[in-house]
Amino acid sequence: MTTINRRFTLVRRPSGLPTAADFAHDTQPVPEPRDGEVLIRNRYASLDPAMRGWLDDRPSYMPPVPLGAPVRASTIGEVAASANPDFAPGDWVLGLNGIEDYSIAKPGGFTMKIDAKAVPSVTNYLSVLGAVGLTAYFGLLDVGKPKAGETVLVTGAAGAVGSLVGQIAKIQGCRAIGIAGGADKCARLTRDYGFDAAIDYRGKDEAALTAEIRAAAPDGVDVIFENVGGVILDAGLNNLNQGARIALCGLISEYNSTEGAVGARNVWQLIVKSASINGFLVSSYLDRFPEGAAAMAQWVAQGKIRADEHVDEGIENALPAFLRLFEGSNQGKMILKIGGE
Amino acid sequence: MTTINRRFTLVRRPSGLPTAADFAHDTQPVPEPRDGEVLIRNRYASLDPAMRGWLDDRPSYMPPVPLGAPVRASTIGEVAASANPDFAPGDWVLGLNGIEDYSIAKPGGFTMKIDAKAVPSVTNYLSVLGAVGLTAYFGLLDVGKPKAGETVLVTGAAGAVGSLVGQIAKIQGCRAIGIAGGADKCARLTRDYGFDAAIDYRGKDEAALTAEIRAAAPDGVDVIFENVGGVILDAGLNNLNQGARIALCGLISEYNSTEGAVGARNVWQLIVKSASINGFLVSSYLDRFPEGAAAMAQWVAQGKIRADEHVDEGIENALPAFLRLFEGSNQGKMILKIGGE
Incomplete structure (x- = not known):
């Protein structure tokens, strides 16, 4: 040695x-x-x-x-x-x-x-059996609490966590919509990860993104799994259903910013829709890691998760x-x- | 006629x-x-x-x-x-x-x-028996879910809703801290409504307000009843305890703004503290209005609420x-x- x-x-x-x-x-x-x-x-x-x-x-x-x-x-x-x-x-x-x-x-x-x-x-x-997989598992299921038939919007959807969230949402019987940057990533969302729809955020302002989400989810969004923040979160907030839950996992758009926090500008919509933003850390679920890892491992073995x-x-x-x-x-x-x- | x-x-x-x-x-x-x-x-x-x-x-x-x-x-x-x-x-x-x-x-x-x-x-x-009183009652108790011994921060605390929220928080055995504009209002908070501490937001930026809340609540804030938004909400977010709940009732700082929504800039703190912002409308509790009005009427009759x-x-x-x-x-x-x- x-x-x-x-x-x-x-x-x-x-x-x-x-x-x-x-x-x-x-x-x-x-x-x-x-x-x-x-x-x-x-x-x-x-x-x-x-x-x-x-x-x-x-x-x-x-x-x-x-x-x-x-x-x-x-x-x-x-x-x-x-x-x-x-x-x-x-x-x-x-x-x-x-x-x-x-x-x-x-x-x-x-x-x-x-x-x-x-x-x-x-x-x-x-990846799938570690913090990333468990972040997707507990963040979506315990924080977002999706029900079969609901619509789940995932931001940073081509990322390690986001791509798993979309697949777990599908396993739960939800409709999954992903937002990612660029045509290649969007193609991967629907082709490789089974998202029902993919939205490319590049070059789009809040109004354009709001309209694209509305087109993909005309009945509104019940759960947002938020990894990004900024105008992407603002556009999501403009498309909430009554009682929607936002599982706040990350704010990657802010991590390298030198201009101060932007946060969530459209929180007014939380009042309009009696909706919530719920921050979480996977470390809160440490004592349930075996449960989550077993579920993820089974879905991988069954070919349900890539x-x-x-x-x-x-x-x-x-x-x-x-x-x-x-x-x-x-x-x-x-x-x-x-x-x- | x-x-x-x-x-x-x-x-x-x-x-x-x-x-x-x-x-x-x-x-x-x-x-x-x-x-x-x-x-x-x-x-x-x-x-x-x-x-x-x-x-x-x-x-x-x-x-x-x-x-x-x-x-x-x-x-x-x-x-x-x-x-x-x-x-x-x-x-x-x-x-x-x-x-x-x-x-x-x-x-x-x-x-x-x-x-x-x-x-x-x-x-x-x-007032106390109408939408205002019921907004305070259901917003604090059902959305904020305070437990005895916890610290409740109320913004717009001298307002019709806020002054009731502080008094209900005290009835629940909580410590109540109010934020209001001006020395007169702050004096009313502690003298007339039983708040444990009052903070005058006038002339203070986010850092100064953050420090004042910390001084009044050195162990952190468990519940925020938010009526205001802007830097007042940002400073509150900087003082959350683990698992804190923000009952989002209103954003009066934005209602007359012509500069676009500010929202909640420090939502990162929701992740850090596994905390939540929960929007609500009193109209969601229409079928429980009799329960709320009866409780408020009793507290008024007992002299517990002014x-x-x-x-x-x-x-x-x-x-x-x-x-x-x-x-x-x-x-x-x-x-x-x-x-x-």
Whole structure:
């Protein structure tokens, strides 16, 4: 085993879209696990839009990534050394670690053993069977509460979470409408993920988007699964049905903004339609992860859910791979194969 | 009985704050009730911020007031003529009519008989026992769902609804914090309505308001009863507790705005705190009005709720009386005594 730990660290808080000067690639000695801890050889890191928020120092649901520390990410890897009786070298684990070759973790919370042989690819634990899949599962079913026959609007629909939300909505007997950027992504929504309709938001203002949603959902929208915010959320708010529920998962349109929060301008429509916006975090459902993962695994096995993954290779490519999320050039769940020995 | 019906009509849709040129005072012959209808001699009209929205022609929960028609308002009055077997001349009724001497109404829905002798003043049916009181009652208890010991933040707290919300919150064993404009109103909040703390929003930006709320509620806010919007809502969003509920009743800061909707900029905090914004209309609770009115009447009788009313006289004063709501010069529920013969 090497004694070198390659790390992708944060050295400056980004303003707007992150740039190379905000990060460093360094090496450190591989740490040693202390009592109860394990040393994980990270093999894959999940790259998610939410990670952009963790780089800021505004108040949020997690402390900001400290300057000089590796960029926080969900990873999967193998136990390289263990000071925990329940974990042996070679065990595969999922956890919230850093983009680095080796992380120290204390099992419990986000750190749990996974069965690499039970799935087509171990990376599934970073996509359909991990936080992404469970965000879609609990966010749609527990927060959005769709009923069969209702119309579900998904924004960021070609993204890792959104594409799963649309497929779960269809399994529930709902009509699914997706909003995404560009003709290629929209084609994937209906062709690969079974959405009933796809709307390309590019080049459209609130009025145009409002009209397109109305055309796709003339009877109104009962559930919105919101990943984006901005004019896309505003247009959704203009199309609510009575009693509609908005499951607020993310606001990717704001994460790199340097112009202050926009939020939801048309909240007046919540009054008009007795509707609600409900923020949520998948971490609130930690104790129900086994239930959600089992359901997702079954749907995958039954061919009811397709989970695309987009794997870029090499820790040296961490930044360009991360930036794909904001330029929209990934096709499927964005994953970094950390590489190395 | 006179044959002249004096009316306060809308003749032009206001842009921003309504002006005299948007309205007319005219006279029409008194109409006659047809089968099932009653003719009501309106004695008092309720003046509410929500009426401003009814003058616009944007999509809302009610059709806009037609140009040339009397301005829509809740009124109380006596049956002057009846073509309905359940209503006799002299009966007092509450309904959604117009600012005019006489209205035709069909009992059912918003139009119901009231017992003028059961209350200290018949005008109570336009304040604590009417839509205003029930908005406070159902909005706080059913939408906000406060638990004893929780902290409730009320915006527009010196208004007709807000002052009742604070008092109901105290009855529920909550800590009540009110936001209002000016030292006089803030003094009334703690002195007359039992709020634990009052915050004057005047001259303060989002950061200053955020800090003042934090000082008054260092452990965070569990329920917001929102009447105002804008920076006041933004500052509230910055002080949410885990699982907080925002009962969205109104957005008075936007009603006269000519600059487009602001909405809720800090909705990101809904994700951080797994919190929600829930729009509501008191009309959704129509079938539970008797329950709410009985509870409010009991609290008034027990001296637990104080319901101030501000009565201006004369249909000719309809506009200046209405504008008090936006300049904040009323002290208590704004009511217009229609006057005349």
